[in-house]
Amino acid sequence: MKIDVLTLFPKMFEGPMGESMIGKAQENGHLEINISNFRDYSANKHHTVDDYPYGGGAGMLLKVQPIYDNLQSIKKSSPDTKKRVVLLDPAGTPFNQKMAEDFAQEEHLVFICGHYEGYDERIRSLVTDEVSIGDYVLTGGELGAMVMIDATVRLLPEVLGNELSAKTDSHSTGLLEHPQYTRPAVFNEMEVPEVLKNGNHKLIERWQLKEALRRTWIRRPDMLESIELTDEMNTLLKE
Numbered sequence: 001m002k003i004d005v006l007t008l009f010p011k012m013f014e015g016p017m018g019e020s021m022i023g024k025a026q027e028n029g030h031l032e033i034n035i036s037n038f039r040d041y042s043a044n045k046h047h048t049v050d051d052y053p054y055g056g057g058a059g060m061l062l063k064v065q066p067i068y069d070n071l072q073s074i075k076k077s078s079p080d081t082k083k084r085v086v087l088l089d090p091a092g093t094p095f096n097q098k099m100a101e102d103f104a105q106e107e108h109l110v111f112i113c114g115h116y117e118g119y120d121e122r123i124r125s126l127v128t129d130e131v132s133i134g135d136y137v138l139t140g141g142e143l144g145a146m147v148m149i150d151a152t153v154r155l156l157p158e159v160l161g162n163e164l165s166a167k168t169d170s171h172s173t174g175l176l177e178h179p180q181y182t183r184p185a186v187f188n189e190m191e192v193p194e195v196l197k198n199g200n201h202k203l204i205e206r207w208q209l210k211e212a213l214r215r216t217w218i219r220r221p222d223m224l225e226s227i228e229l230t231d232e233m234n235t236l237l238k239e
């Protein structure tokens, strides 16, 4: 997979994108990340990237030209890849696991990170998606882009060692993940549930599903409305 990021703050990506799974995926050649500074594409002799809004109003807007030219340069250097171009915007569609799964199917993702008060509206005509990482306002799109890259790259089959663990993650099943335990069996008088130690896989699976339902019911009841409950789930919910 190829990922391009357009930002005014390339240094923000230096540490985080070199570590852990994302760093390894790049070392192994499964992932190529290019960070570009769209200020370098400004046609203005002072390299300005923002300007006052027509009609007045508070703050500055990002100009369309530097971003357009940066995107053209990416198209020129990767003419053959199918691109998904994502604009980071707190007013965009909320990012979720389903979107990460869609992004993981793509060949080439391009993230545009904004700053300042907003975008010249014509920037939106250059993108395929406008995405928010949550109902809060960040100083810019960089952290949001990193969140989306992280959630996407870990789903690439070559990247996540244990494929099963992505399929059973909280959110990918439509339920939050059930509680899990590792050794010791007792810690400060807190015990591992008996059922997990008896080796009866049918009972264990039933317990895990019940606890996943319980946790989702308590913490995220909204999630139960968006999945189709199986007969087994309905029985467990009534218990």
Ligand code: ADE
Pocket: 088, 089, 090, 131, 132, 133, 134, 135, 136, 137, 138, 139, 140, 141, 144
């Ligand atoms: N830029 C500023 N806040 C943002 C958010 N919540 N999501 C995406 N981009 C942003």
